[in-house]
Amino acid sequence: MIEDGRIFLGAGANGPQWLELRYANRHGLVAGATGTGKTITLRIMAESFSAAGVPVFAADIKGDLSGVGLAGSAEGKAFLAKRAEEIGFAQAYHFEGFPVAYWDLFGRQGHPVRTTISEMGPLLLSRLLDLNDTQEGVINVAFNLADEQKLLLLDLKDLRAMLTFIAEQAEALRTTYGNISAASVGAIQRKLLTLENEGAAHFFGEPALELSDFMRVDSDGRGVINLLAADQLMASPKLYATFLLWLLSELFETLPEVGDLDKPKLVFFFDEAHLLFNDAPKALLEKVTQVVRLVRSKGVGVYFVTQNPADIPEPVLAQLGNRIQHALRAYTPAERKAIRAAAESFRPNPAFKTEDAITELAVGEALVSTLLDKGVPGIVERTLIRPPSSRLEPLSAVERAAALAGSAMAGKYDRSIDSHSAYEMLQARVESGAQTSTAAQLSRSSSVPPSGPWGRQKDAEEKRSSGAAAKRGSRAPARPRSDSMVETTMKSVLRTAGREITRSIVRGLLGSWKR
Known part of the structure; x- marks a missing residue:
């Protein structure tokens, strides 16, 4: 009343x-x-x-x-x-x-x-994954680098691909972001897998x-x-x-x-x-x-x-x-x-x-x-x-x-959209053999200002808005869970990252990354 x-x-x-x-x-x-x-x-x-x-x-x-x-x-x-x-x-x-x-x-x-990884931001994502300070630092590197490289982080596979990318480029990133621990990247990947198994993959994506x-x-x-x-x-x-x-x-x-x-x-x-x-x-x-x-x-x-x-x-x-x-x-x-x-x-x-x-x-x-x-x-x-x-x-x-x-929201959010984002863009770089030029760009890059108080990518919405038509036009085709070209390429990337990480451990060059 x-x-x-x-x-x-x-x-x-x-x-x-x-x-x-x-x-x-x-x-x-x-x-x-x-x-x-x-x-x-x-x-x-x-x-x-x-x-x-x-x-x-x-x-x-x-x-x-x-x-x-x-x-x-x-x-x-x-x-x-x-x-x-x-x-x-x-x-x-x-x-x-x-x-x-x-x-x-x-x-x-x-x-x-749904929301996107970018909108969630590194602070809340770190809270969700229960990360320690060093691992949270790696997440911040992933977000800042995604901003710099204009790579949209929309869903969990985008973040996983981004983490693999920074593990591969750890040597080039050291002067800008400090040491990136392979153990920290691996721990985050495992926690992302656990989160995905709990159903969180439904939460991250589009339409947001x-x-x-x-x-x-x-x-x-x-x-x-x-x-x-x-x-x-x-x-x-x-x-x-x-x-x-x-x-x-x-x-x-x-x-x-x-x-x-x-x-x-x-x-x-x-x-x-x-x-x-x-x-x-x-x-x-x-x-x-x-x-x-x-x-x-x-x-x-x-x-x-x-x-x-x-x-x-x-x-x-x-x-x-x-x-x-x-x-x-x-x-x-x-x-x-x-x-x-x-x-x-x-x-x-x-x-x-x-x-x-x-x-x-x-x-x-x-x-x-x-x-x-x-x-x-x-x-x-x-x-x-x-x-x-x-x-x-x-x-x-x-x-x-x-x-x-009978809801007014019927049909607006019920079907997910797989947009062209970090996962697809990084896969395209792998397939075009662009890793060498990417490493050169990273070695010349300057520090990126940290994200806002809630760890959001400040210009993520602007990039998504300006590129909305392009994303709709270049949506990646559905990928089967196995035996696809993209998945095969991804496995190759992970194996390459593993070899690089192993060599780094042997050389004893890995350290704890501090923000």
Whole structure:
């Protein structure tokens, strides 16, 4: 329910609790133990933002959210009507579905989501591959050299070919980039193979996602709820976290400054948020903090959903002004300490002790504190969360197939495109015997400035745009998995690289590359 630019969250002893749309881009937190009602809270917030004309992005971790596109039913759902009656919402409560777009990195339960290696950038790619500093340095060399040589890095085979290329040209590159370790190149290649086996090859390629397709409204002015199927994706938690971080950084880099609006341009729910921060290097945490702090001015609200507020680093937690805390359990001293810390983050309510209330909350009940006039945090209130309007049951396979067939995105991303990029260009050099001239060019090349703060190739989009027609006209023919000329040539290149690496090891000239 939307009233006077506010979202109705639920009600407590002191009346209704609202989330001001004008402060919704100040970010938020939905926390609580498993089974306490976090997913329902996420659902009713997504419904409300959609009704207010705000597009939403959320990951559907268990498939529970997929029914948000269909109206709910009172049949067998007496508890919904009871909750509506308890909070004085009975007259306004009704069932309805909302506009939904279904997405899937693997293209099985939704439209495929793709990006290119160039757009991902070396920093996030290194995070995804769990590389050490030396290996990350080699990735940076690959990106910078690709910029210099005008080689587009679109998919995994482009990056693998680029790594093979720099291993072959290590001697010529030494004066510009320092020593490039054969062991580091080999380690990266193995991790890329593992990543490919996990299905990440579906994620890298073209057509790449256009962010505008995540920021649509329907003909009635309701925001489209973009659901990412993540049940299978959670088997690769680092890929999941890296994808969402990439998406957040793309929004930050692409959207213009808009300042404070009457309502956000997009609300982004980051479910299972602890996966983003587990074992994250300091540099990455600093970038996340920077983006969360600054993306507000782009009109984007970010809501982290996790079990415990302690899962979120303090610098990020400090940016989250709207908070909904479901129950936490205290079975150990560490858990009691976490509950105390969570309680201290709220503006106290003299009617109850916040620390005790967190352990006493029932399912579907939460402590709510949202930003009020002038962005001041409201006093924390015990709140019964309102019931959802959409269907609680997930979509069946038939219903999902029908939704995808009738989607506005049908046909736009469903077929992949294999463009003429680094792999094909390097193969052409091998076939034309251009390796000698390439080495000469490299030996004369000057240092290339590093990529931007997110490690993107700054001119990748310009090159892709200016050469779009050429790429479409020169698309490489389909290559069988074996017995093709290109694959045979590639094996030859790898054998050559192996011989060069072996000779280098014998000479003892390999060292650790430092950025």
